[in-house]
Amino acid sequence: MTAVPPIVTIADLCYSTGGQDILHNINLDVFRGDFISIIGPNGGGKTTLLKLILGLLKPSKGTIRINGRPPGTHGTCIGYVPQHVNHNLRFPATALDVVLMGAHDPRASRWARTSGQTKDTARETLAKLGVADCAGRKIAALSGGQRQRILIARALVSRPEMLVLDEPTASIDTKGQTEFYELLKELNKELTILMVSHDLLIVSSYAKSIACLNRCMHYHQSFGSSREVLDAFYSCSVDEICPVGVIAQQPWTIRKME
Numbered sequence: 244m245t246a247v248p249p250i251v252t253i254a255d256l257c258y259s260t261g262g263q264d265i266l267h268n269i270n271l272d273v274f275r276g277d278f279i280s281i282i283g284p285n286g287g288g289k290t291t292l293l294k295l296i297l298g299l300l301k302p303s304k305g306t307i308r309i310n311g312r313p314p315g316t317h318g319t320c321i322g323y324v325p326q327h328v329n330h331n332l333r334f335p336a337t338a339l340d341v342v343l344m345g346a347h348d349p350r351a352s353r354w355a356r357t358s359g360q361t362k363d364t365a366r367e368t369l370a371k372l373g374v375a376d377c378a379g380r381k382i383a384a385l386s387g388g389q390r391q392r393i394l395i396a397r398a399l400v401s402r403p404e405m406l407v408l409d410e411p412t413a414s415i416d417t418k419g420q421t422e423f424y425e426l427l428k429e430l431n432k433e434l435t436i437l438m439v440s441h442d443l444l445i446v447s448s449y450a451k452s453i454a455c456l457n458r459c460m461h462y463h464q465s466f467g468s469s470r471e472v473l474d475a476f477y478s479c480s481v482d483e484i485c486p487v488g489v490i491a492q493q494p495w496t497i498r499k500m501e
């Protein structure tokens with residue numbers, strides 16, 4: 244039987260800018276059905292890695308392939324939910340308008356009319372995410388949790404294979420976060436998920452594997468005992484250093500990549 248190739252292949256990736264070595268020798272494969280959480284300290288390079296995967300930055304060394312092709316040329320294979328979205332609260336866009344932005348083909352004229360079918364798909368996506376009733380409401384009038392679901396709908400409307408999220412729950416309360424991660428778990432039945440998060444408890448409950456990133460990366464394909472993982476996390480200060488070194492030494496480490 245032929246092995247299924249990964250959606251994302253990152254090989255010997257380095258990224259430097261302004262004389263600063265931000266990512267060093269990163270190797271990671273993302274397979275269909277994965278739910279990988281990238282954790283690490285502030286400034287560890289998590290957002291930079293996502294930008295490289297999306298083709299927004301170019302590697303200094305090494306390669307990234309998305310379904311065998313360079314980033315940025317993979318069409319609608321990846322849906323992206325960014326870390327910070329600054330909504331202009333005076334801009335009169337509805338939730339449906341925002342979702343339709345995700346269906347816009349950049350090669351089409353900016354004046355091209357949105358087809359009825361695309362609108363139906365956008366409404367179906369909103370319904371799938373439990374926010375169908377928000378379609379006609381102004382984005383500025385929605386709660387943080389509702390807005391986050393609209394942003395996911397925008398990322399999903401082009402029917403990607405993989406969802407990439409950068410700290411998606413920063414503006415959601417604890418109850419909303421649990422609902423949000425339950426939603427991601429449901430979506431993971433059909434979609435591959437790569438998510439940056441600082442929330443270690445959540446990560447251990449929902450993600451299937453973790454990648455610890457602090458310039459270098461250690462990838463753990465399985466949590467083993469999540470209690471041990473959390474002990475490892477909390478045994479040293481995240482402010483001092485991401486516990487990459489500690490975790491890498493744990494006996495349950497299956498694969499170490501540096």
Ligand SMILES: Nc1ncnc2c1ncn2[C@@H]1O[C@H](COP(=O)(O)OP(=O)(O)OP(=O)(O)O)[C@@H](O)[C@H]1O
Pocket residue numbers: 260261265283284285286287288289290291292
């Ligand atoms: N445009 C840029 N020009 C120069 N340096 C940058 C730029 N963007 C990011 N950096 C630097 O790259 C490093 C990694 O930043 P990045 O935003 O990827 O970290 P992060 O792990 O996502 O952090 P956080 O958890 O705070 O969001 C930081 O030292 C940052 O200052």
